Amino acid sequence: MSVRDSSGSGRAKTTSRASVSFGAFARKPVERNEASAAVGQASGIEPVDTLPDDAVEVGAIVDAYGLKGWVKVAAHASARQGGDALTSAKCWWLVKGREIKSAPVVVAKVHGDSVVAQLSGPGDRDQALAWRGWCVHVCRSDFPALGTDEFYWVDLIGLEVVNEAGIALGVVIDLIDNGAHSVLRIEYPSQDKDGQPVTGERLIPFVGVYVKTVDQAARRIVVDWEADY
Template sequence: MPSGLTPSGLPDDAIEVGRILDAWGVKGWLKVLPHSTDPEALFAAKSWFLQAPDAKFRPGFNAFSGTVAISIEEAKTHSDSVVAKVQGLDDRTAAEALRGARIFLSRSSFPAASKDEYYWVDLIGLDVVNREGVALGCVRDLMATGPHSVLCVEYTATQEDGTQAAAERMIPFVSVYVDAVDIAGKRITVDWQPDY
């Protein structure tokens, strides 16, 4: 196991936020592909948790097993990715060994969101209802479309033959359609009708 890695458990509130693309430079820096277009959580967290990549992504990965923790000395934006210096990881070969590793952060280490801003991870799983109280489904995912995000809401639909099947509706996540987001109450209220 490369130096700088400490065997660890994954926190209960762990969220996967990216993966290691490769080494960056010759002094042990890592090049990271964040899952978010706004990687502030990676910059704010001083400890990251790593797990091995899926075998299909990088067969033969053997830098470590289970979960390891790393301490971040510095993380910054570089081009379309993030680069980070890990305490105790001082050469390119050790950094290359981590290529493909999945990066997790404790949700509690994320910086606080501004008013009327939300982390996608906090929206997934919330129930969506319209102004009339009609249940529209549950947020299963979000999709970035450029100018705004779109809620991907899963619901059960009745088919022509009378059977029930999972269906999905898309609701733009913008103030003209979203009236309220209640994270604690696990509910999003929208100005949207079931037949849209």
């Protein structure tokens, strides 16, 4: 299997095959600031009250690109390992502070280690520079389809992890890409030497030798891993 990091989105595979990774995303609730800035309002980019329920933060606008209003986005993972979530979505949701804007995408493509895009409406370099610092969200439903045994990181966050004996090992709070494969970062309740409650942590490689099943409907991952490892 593999986990895809969609900063563009976040894919992951749990297998001994090469894994691709996208980044762990957790959408933060954002409220609209009624005193929203005028930037983008005349260009097809419009203010909205809330993000879609399945919106996932996948990157941030870091600069203008060229002279015709294109923007440059730093994805939360390598553009080549998840930038397709940014390039496939027809609409981006831009967030800065309490402001939220819907931004139809004319064209977006991978460029080196980033993604560059032309958003809807007329624009020039100065208008593109005004978007620096805005975070980019896309709908989870717009993520590209995955292959067999591939998963987006965002879909694994929050899943319960148990071993084959049914012993609870904790909950996935994050994933780590170590270059060779993804690693599940799992937290569980524990106690210190004085008996005080603390949070323990386990790291389990997301590869087929350890990860046996991923049941997203049941929100559970079964692993070949002992509680005292």
